[in-house]
Amino acid sequence: MNKKEYLKDKRLYLLIGITIYLVILLILLAFKVNIEATLAITFTYFVGLITILIVDYIRKKTFYNNFKCKLDSLDQKYLIVEMLQDAHFLEGRILTDALYEIDKSMIEKINEYKMQVKDFKEYVELWIHEVKLPVASLTLMVHNQKGDQSKKLLSQLTRLDNYLEQILYYVRSENAEKDYLITKVNLSKVISNVALKNKDILLAKGIDFVVSDVDIEVLTDSKWLEFIINQIVDNSIKYSKEQNAYIKIVAKDENKVIRLIIYDNGKGISKSDLPRVFDKTFTGTNGRGESAKSTGMGLYLCRELCNKLGHKIQIISEEGKYTKITILFDKNTFFHIDKE
């Protein structure tokens, strides 16, 4: 707020003030008041008028400038209510009270939605655990009634389970506070679980699974890491080439970090797709092909979960040649707080 704006805003009051002065002047002239008295009255009148304007201007200027300045510097604009100073004039008080009421009702509304989302997530999680029971039951039934179709049925059940895991970890990645536990985990154990999960399809497709030097301990949540590696291996299987395909997993213990490298000699990813593979629901040219439909969630979830766990994930690829994904585990003492 500056003087010019203020005067422009008050031009109606100024007009009324001047009109009243002119009326007073006419009355003074009509009563033939002498010139000294007229000048004194004129002087007093204008001093009064200007003083009122100046006092009003200063009060409003301090309040509104303070308001604007704080609003501009705030990241979350709705927090302005907490920062306001008391207004010493009516309009200011009306404004602060109104803002307070608006904020309160907005927070109530947000909480309502938060609760809804939370309820929904809890239901989804519960539901997934329920659905896993018939999946487990079906797996056992297929095993008990071995026939020509067994392998096909099992591979479809595995697919079903994979999709269930994806949504489970999607829900978990959104509210992760309570769901993970960082402990010392041996990489070979996690990789062994992933290998067993994918054994049948790897053997059926003739993909060699080569693992070396993974007897290393890292700080992570073993379930989450298993999910992440499973997603990566699942992609490697989906986009493998027809002949002599292999997946190599190797871990390297370096100075400050441990690298887990998952390398495959599959179809690779084109240069234009590569920067976006970690984006949510992004399906590159591979994922849209007829051989394998992609949901665009796998790698997105990998990165999300890695971020939450404090790992870094990197991808390098050359179309038609290879894909190499590296997960970096910090050896930082950051996670050792519990021991101190």
Next chain:
Amino acid sequence: MTKIKIIEDDLSIANELKEILENAGYLAEVTEDFSTILDQIRKEQPDLILLDINLPKINGEILLQQIRKESNIPVIMVTSKNTEVDEVLSMSYGADDYITKPYNPTILLLRIGAVLKRSERSTDKIIYHNLEVIPQKGIINQENKEIILTKNEMIIFLYLLQHQGKIVTRDELMTDLWNNDEYINDNALTVNISRLRSKLKEIGYEEAIETRKGQGYILHE
């Protein structure tokens, strides 16, 4: 005969599980009444318990604590709750293993076998006719002869030894190998078996491992 108690409220799963365990040569018992589980366990004295976490009336983790207060029966937790917290909690309460649903039945059987073996603690040596198999050293002794097996050959031979007189499928052998972190392919399995055979031939067991076409292998008793 080894007795396994199945504590699982999903009846369909429990019954399929019973069938699998009985086919594998165990005696399986399905729990129907969940309010008197502890008494049942005391009475039946099973050799191993498969325990679900989500049970009616009682939580599996709490039940596990109660079981541990009075006995050291091997317990494998079998659950659809696959969080690290649940696993760590279960293991700290004294579970011997933790498996999440849905699981591969062959792997479940391997884990059961491993847990039972651990509780017996007597598998330094296995005797097969006049052979002495020592898994830790990877050797077979015959009087004054000694034969060295590779890790893969030993895994295969041990599996066959544990299932003497029964048909063992290639898939079972493969699962056992992969379970022991040996991620070999079909060709390598064939090669390993023929090497194992020629080593057994050296000590006069030429016909010990028989191939059943389309089914698998069988080690004669």
